Amino acid sequence: MILAVCGGKGGVGKSTTAFNLAAAVDGVVVDGDLAMADLPTARGPDLHDVLADRATASEAVREGGAVSILPCGRSLAGARACDLGRIGDALRAVAAEYGDVVVDCPAGLNAAVGAPLAAADACVIVTTPAPAAVADALRTRALARTLDAGLAAVVLNRDDGQNTKRYQAAFGGPVVTIPPSEAVARANEAGVPVVASRPDADASRAMEELGALVQRSV
């Protein structure tokens, strides 16, 4: 299964959701933010190399950490040399070898969002309750629809869960609410998924619920 985690607005929690979702479904997380990657990095081949045809996708996957990851390079020159036409094949190759693949898409509505969405079986859209974030998330929802990426779930991040029904109606899909959480902030600082470091936290339970929902829907 290839799952694209996207949302339009920056800073709403896409990377945190992708990282934890990959941990929850025991999949590989792919850092798809070519120019502003923020998942943990590692030495050796990365997504820049894969999209420039310098490495195969499976060579670039790092196993052994809390979450298997295909990291992304940090250099502008590396981002510039990427050929996004290759990302679909790269994601399919990782899925064939590892099973579930979760792609952390960048903010915006550009080709680095569209190309993984087109390759994905489904998407998870992340937003906070802020009106600007919701508007961008709805635009991303529309793009996903045109690219045939079904909506597995909407993640309503840092919310109290009072208006879930409204969001369900607006997006036309199930909504998982993640409460504001100190545990998530600490886990992010330590570079580990909160589902592993604090499985008892409310946010971890919500992430596990998201993982189960996604696996049922695809």
Added chain:
Amino acid sequence: MEYDARITVEAGVTFVAVRVRADAPERVRVVNELDGPVWPPRTNGVPDYGWTDHGYETTVEPDAPVALGYATPAPPREPVVSVTAADGDLGTEPNPARDLPDPRPPRDAVPAPVPEAVTAWLDDVESSGCGREARRVLARAARLSERVDE
């Protein structure tokens, strides 16, 4: 409908430029006749709309001649292309990697790489042993590079 084709050869690559005019709106197919693959214009690595493995298809309006170009590794010969009337749509699939905006940083934002001659010289210095002179040169190179970064 009429057309003309021009070719230029650079470094073993043949660049083909074609112009097609028509008196009435007409759907045309431009097919590469050179003995090699078509390297079409691309956006984010995906051939632009209308291009296939063999050439290009488009509609030519009477007041708007169509100009197009591609490259091929094949050597030049005649005829370069054939242009025929086409029926229906070529069926180029929508592709988000091509149709959505380019997410990559602009070319001007990418710092110029260290010139090859400089890295070769540094490699020479490094491989010629770690004598006092070599260490002095390497330390100076590191200082200069720090200054450049600042």
